[in-house]
Amino acid sequence: MKPRLNIVTLGVKNLQESRAFYKNAFGWELANGSDENIVFFNHGGIVLALYPLDKLAEDAGITAERSGFSGVTLAINQDSKEALIETFNKAVENGAKILVEPRETFWGGFDAYFADPDGHPWEIAWAPFWKFDEQGSLFLG
Structure with missing residues (x-):
């Protein structure tokens, strides 16, 4: 199967x-396909969907109760530190909760973390060695 x-x-x-x-x-x-029941955003071949938590849990056959870290983060990768900081600030201005302020990383890049209104953790990251294709998708050759 192709990944x-x-x-x-x-x-x-x-x-x-x-x-x-x-x-x-x-x-x-x-x-x-977005309507009052579900929201879709296109992202260069991947779709981010938003769906009511209780309905999603029911569909997956699991409880909707959430506590602690789920072990999953989502990431937005930027092509500069400045773009990272701008994106982070815009998220915070629109209600994101700051988890980690923009910082230099141990792996040679720059990152920050925020949580969306439902507490889903997002990382915004930049690395000088990352390459993006013409659609803006991260390519790790």
Whole structure:
């Protein structure tokens, strides 16, 4: 099987609030199929979906109760430290909770962490050795 990650779905408590957060914080446009029940954002071959937490848990056959760190983070990779800081500040201005302020990393890059309105942790990262294709997708040859 070819490796292919197509959709990442986040369970959210308030779909309209989360839709507004991602649209206003990052300027992401709603993709076809978005409606009052689910939201889609295109990301160069991967779709980020937002869906009510209780319905997503029910669909997956698991409890909707959340506590502590789930072991998953999502990442936005930037092509400069300045772009990273700008993206981080815009997220915070739109309601993100600061987890880790922008900082130099042990691996030679620069990163920061925030949580979206539902507590999903996001990293914003930059590394001088990362390459992006013409669509803006990270390529780790």
